[in-house]
Amino acid sequence: MANKFADLRAKMPAESQERVMAKAEALLAEMPLHELRQARGLSQKMLSELLHVQQPAIAKMERRTDMYISTLRSHIEAMGGELEVIARFPDGAVRISNFSDLESNGVTA
Structure with missing residues (x-):
């Protein structure tokens, strides 16, 4: 047994x-974006429908190592999360607030 x-x-x-x-x-x-998406129980197809893009665009984004913060933020929000940018230093961490106001400033992904 x-x-x-x-x-x-x-x-x-x-x-x-x-x-x-x-x-x-x-x-x-x-974890990488593709693992995060899978852990959230979403397929690339489901996420592409939430973001109004084609599924190959999701696959391409998950392989990227460089992207706009607004693009990453949209991706995370589509999964039900919230993106925070944090700088870590030996003496502490600082949350960078510039990126939290992107939509209120008229900037979108």
Whole structure:
């Protein structure tokens, strides 16, 4: 009989459980766009319909390493999220606010 993963995890020492949880959180906190879309339960076709573009445009965008912030913001908002730009320094992090007002300034994706 196969063991349930939850049962196996419960038998792990507390230190090991904490280490596994920290690693899982780190993996979930950072992922490429295509994995984020999949984790949100969306296909490229579904997202293309939300953004009123063709499906190949979604595939191309997910492969890009350089894009406009407004384009990325539209993509994230179509998935139900909100984009924040944060600069991290050794002595702390700063949220860059210029990009939160793009629509109110008449700029759209």
